[in-house]
Amino acid sequence: TLEATRPVPRPGVMAIDAYVPGKSGAPGAAKVYKLSSNETPLGASPKAIEAYRKGAEKLELYPEGTSAELREAIANLYGLDPDRILCGSGSDELLSLLTNAYIGPGDEGLFTEHGFLVYKIAILAAGGTPVVAKEKNLTTDVDAILAAVTPKTKIVYLANPNNPTGTYIPFDEVKRLHAGLPKHVLLILDAAYAEYVRRNDYESGLELVASNENVVMTRTFSKIYGLAALRIGWMVGPAHLIDAVNRIRGPFNVNAAAIAAGAAAIADQAFVQKAIEHNETWLPWLTAEIEKLGLTVTPSVGNFLLLHFPRDAGKTAAEADAFLVSKGLVLRRVGAYGLPDALRLTVGTEEANRHFVATLAEFMKT
Numbered sequence: 001t002l003e004a005t006r007p008v009p010r011p012g013v014m015a016i017d018a019y020v021p022g023k024s025g026a027p028g029a030a031k032v033y034k035l036s037s038n039e040t041p042l043g044a045s046p047k048a049i050e051a052y053r054k055g056a057e058k059l060e061l062y063p064e065g066t067s068a069e070l071r072e073a074i075a076n077l078y079g080l081d082p083d084r085i086l087c088g089s090g091s092d093e094l095l096s097l098l099t100n101a102y103i104g105p106g107d108e109g110l111f112t113e114h115g116f117l118v119y120k121i122a123i124l125a126a127g128g129t130p131v132v133a134k135e136k137n138l139t140t141d142v143d144a145i146l147a148a149v150t151p152k153t154k155i156v157y158l159a160n161p162n163n164p165t166g167t168y169i170p171f172d173e174v175k176r177l178h179a180g181l182p183k184h185v186l187l188i189l190d191a192a193y194a195e196y197v198r199r200n201d202y203e204s205g206l207e208l209v210a211s212n213e214n215v216v217m218t219r220t221f222s223k224i225y226g227l228a229a230l231r232i233g234w235m236v237g238p239a240h241l242i243d244a245v246n247r248i249r250g251p252f253n254v255n256a257a258a259i260a261a262g263a264a265a266i267a268d269q270a271f272v273q274k275a276i277e278h279n280e281t282w283l284p285w286l287t288a289e290i291e292k293l294g295l296t297v298t299p300s301v302g303n304f305l306l307l308h309f310p311r312d313a314g315k316t317a318a319e320a321d322a323f324l325v326s327k328g329l330v331l332r333r334v335g336a337y338g339l340p341d342a343l344r345l346t347v348g349t350e351e352a353n354r355h356f357v358a359t360l361a362e363f364m365k366t
Ligand code: PMP
Pocket: 089, 090, 091, 092, 093, 116, 159, 162, 163, 190, 192, 219, 220, 221, 222, 228, 231, 232, 233
């Protein structure tokens, strides 16, 4: 056998396209409105910020290793068993850990056509094979997922609402998906945008987790809690799954300041309520105003929406993006998701939202 002249990654590693975050700057613009990463325009709870500062006082000490304070706070809010909760450095880390625990070479991970890009990266990184199920009208199609299940399927990833589409399937459909899966297939309910969903059946996902051995729900502090910079996620699942993932996680995977800030954020539900109300006001407003300009918007239940520039309209998403950036409006191009003619917009402050609509109107007239 030939000896390589330098270390060579495992087969498949170099075939992975690295995750590319949205752009954050708008060179030359007087003021930047970052509407590209589904971050909240309201910032974090002042109580969380204060807890963060206190939590960062003793930098020489390792954090408590199981995120106990944070798990307790989450468990109290939702009436869960803290032993069934595991925290991570963003839900991204939890998605990777779950994938590493259940998928290896020869196994398949299944997600939808415009599913969150991290699923594919995590599956490939674990040596597994990504399998994609078609969507209908940019919405999860349960029948297509069930039809794509094979004897090799180990995990089904379902973001509900999905990013970048913002679309949602009702809980009955989630239940139908679960009922159609073999018991050894893990169903990951990625609920990154859970708090924004104004549907009274939403928390039912937690019941599905509580009453089954093959369902886990991942959540994040990056969105409505406004703590994206700290990278905090959590998941709740059956005891056997938490035990398995706990064995492969890194020690001290959530930092001390993050644990403190997360717990304080959970305790400030009044702040969350304000963020919900802000979104309830501005998501429909943005949808309606964009449609008035003759563009199509995919109905969203998250804190973001997709707007489409039809090929025959003479205006492209790329041109719109360039024009918007020149006015300080940073949106997300979603070509990597197979949506080259769309832009994803995060709901911003009132000022940002009004500036966006006025600027889009200006662009449509050019
Ligand atoms: N899932 C979905 C659907 C997302 O949109 C995101 C954030 N882009 C994540 C998971 C990961 O979030 P985080 O790692 O910040 O918790």
